[in-house]
Amino acid sequence: MIKILLCDDHSVVRMGLKMLLNNHPEMEVIGEASEGNEGIQKALELKPNVVVMDLSMPHGKDGLSATSELKKLMPEVVILILTMHDDEEYLFRAIQAGASGCILKSAPHDELIGAIHTVANGNAYLHPSATKRLMEEYIVGVKQGDTDSFNLLSDREREVLTLIAKGYSNKEIAEQLVISVKTVETHKGNLMEKLQMKTRPELVTYALKKGLLGYGV
Structure with a gap:
């Protein structure tokens, strides 16, 4: 309940x-x-x-x-x-x-x-219209050559970030990537530190703006 x-x-x-x-x-x-x-x-x-x-x-x-x-x-x-x-x-x-x-x-x-x-x-x-606006902002940023800490992330950290944004739990991410839950938590901590973010919603918004969910240019 x-x-x-x-x-x-x-x-x-x-x-x-x-x-x-x-x-x-x-x-x-x-x-x-x-x-x-x-x-x-x-x-x-x-x-x-x-x-x-x-x-x-x-x-x-x-x-x-x-x-x-x-x-x-x-x-x-x-x-x-x-x-x-x-x-x-x-x-x-x-x-x-x-x-x-x-x-x-x-x-x-x-x-x-x-x-x-x-x-x-x-x-x-x-909500859907907010997602659309975030993607439009992302596209504008790409066209303007906007850069940030994304380049600091490893390939594995980007995979973890994408799965977090898709709504998977740490356990589900571990199963998908065939790694331990503790390793997922470590990757999550590292990417949050690199991106200077503290919450899952912040990560989701960032992933949307970077086009990690299949949207973008």
Whole structure:
């Protein structure tokens, strides 16, 4: 059972989401909050698996600030940002704050269910339009001759990065590459250090921008 905390300043939105998610056999909404500070307190009290966090909450702490603070207090909690902004800037800011993904408020119900499953399983979720924008930015960067620390990665580290971005667990990566889980963790640590990144969502975004998932030029 995925225990979910809803944090949104609109009670009607929370009501609709609660009805939708509670109708799913593997999900249960265990709490609600109307702004970031309340969301943090409810998360500390109720210990949810996933927090669905509204990005824009004009009264109290906003979603990005609450996400950043909550991840410091509860590193294990998974946060999915809910937003009306189809803009890569908000996506990057959400990931930097510690969110595991971002989904549009206009997304279909089944996409939200899928996104919650994805982040609850330890993977990152990017809504399709955000992925498209990231790839467009990647293509522009390539055409402008943009370079970064990617050249510092070994072939094996690039393989591990690609599989991480595709959503595979460390155990599954080990099986695919016929190496130990400990070796996978070592490669992951090395590539994160080289790229100066700290979270799986950051790696997923980077892999998308570099075209490692089969997209690009």
